[in-house]
Amino acid sequence: MLDIQKIRADFPILSQTVNGKPLVYFDNGATSQKPQVVIDAEVKYYNEINANIHRGVHTLSQLATDAYEVARGKVKDHINAKFAHEVLFTSGTTHGINLVANGFASILKPGDEVVVSSLEHHSNIVPWQMLCEKTGAVLKVIPIDENGELIISEFDALLSDKTKIVTVNHISNALGVINPIQYIIDRAHAVGAAVLIDGAQAVPHLKPDVQELDCDFYAFSGHKMCGPTGTGILYGKETWLNKLPPYQGGGEMIKEVTFEKTTYADLPHKFEAGTPNIAGGIVLGTAIDYLNEIGFDKIHEYENELLEHATKRLNEIEGIRIYGNTKNKASVVSFNIDGIHPYDIGSIIDKLGIAVRTGHHCAQPIMNFFCIPGTIRASFSFYNTKEEIDAMVDAVKKAQTMLS
Ligand SMILES: *Cc1c(COP(=O)(O)O)cnc(C)c1O
Secondary structure, eight states, X not given: OOOHHHHHHTOGGGGOEETTEEOEEOBTTTOOOOOHHHHHHHHHIIIIIOOOSSSOOSHHHHHHHHHHHHHHHHHHHHXXXXXXXXXEEESSXXXXXXXXXXXXXXXXXXTOEEEEETTOOGGXXXXXXXXXXXXXXXXXXXOXXXXXXXXXXXHHHHOSTTEEEEEEESBOTTTOBBOOHHHHHHHHHHTTOEEEXXXXXXXXXXXXXXXXXXXXXXXXXXXXXXXXXXXXXXXXXXXXXXHSOOSSOSTTSEEEEOSSXXXXXXXXXXXXXXXXXXXXXXXXXXXXXXXXXXXXXHHHHHHHHXXXXXXXXXXXXXXXXXXXOOSSBOSEEEEEETTSOXXXXXXHHHHTTEEOEEEOTTOHHHHHHHTOSOEEEEEOOTTOOHHHHHHHHHHHHHHHHHHO
């Protein structure tokens, strides 16, 4: 069992009041809060070893480089990549996806196909649309059903030898639905397509094993898993990363530069042009250590309890509709109340100290599918409690009374 009060004490922000009420933070799907060890590690970096990496012979530069590479090693172990050079530091999921989509511009021919799903975040839609525009490739979309689940038979029907890459999220940010990515990866590979998994919503809740999954790319953000903003990881299989051209040109990513010809550095540096978020990368390692100390098995079990409790309590509310009704769900509840705009509920419960997300959650196609402007999304983390859920349910009921 998790000692929730002890865990909560690790997060200074959680003891705040907002609008005179104790903060109830249920916007973890947008970004997680940070434990003191992460905040301290960031300060320690700037106090003690701040220097640019991979360049200086001086001691601080060496210390900073070592710490950065140790963090890369932690990520490699965490996601079970085969090699540390398959782990690229990025500024977030968006950066990682754009890096891959940009690389595929040199691979795709007119008439080739890119498969995405209708459950995607805009950052796993728009880069592929831009790629298709550039190359003449065609975007194909896996539809969803009323429960918010991908229609797998339709996915099967989309695949052919024209399919060059399939890209889906591991867990939907808008609905919390966990997608059958193992099946998707295996089927896509059977037609020779590469697979990118957008793991932004998965990594706060589970520990992906990229070798077992056998995905070609796995992108995620540090800030949704207790790490700093502006950090992220793109895992890519060595063979693919060698095949793709660099994303940005600049310092750090070259072997030799002359005006006649530039040769690129080896992996991972080929994809890491310029001075990165050094402090952020190092501290992402600290965040991963913190989560592993708590343990993903325990996190999963506890968050499931929170999800069950929230679903049961919210269903007491008359006129509620929860979107994403599947057995396989992360601790996210996306809902609406009959006749009331989600924004109005969100604003009223904010006055009561409760932070939820309202709107389309960067996933407008899902909202269009359900013919709604948006939802109220409560996304829970292992530091949330059932008492906080009860406070949210009371607040939503109060808002409903005020607005109807
Ligand atoms: C948050 C999120 C992204 C974008 O992540 P950034 O950190 O903003 O780059 C992409 N996909 C999903 C599913 C997300 O939840």
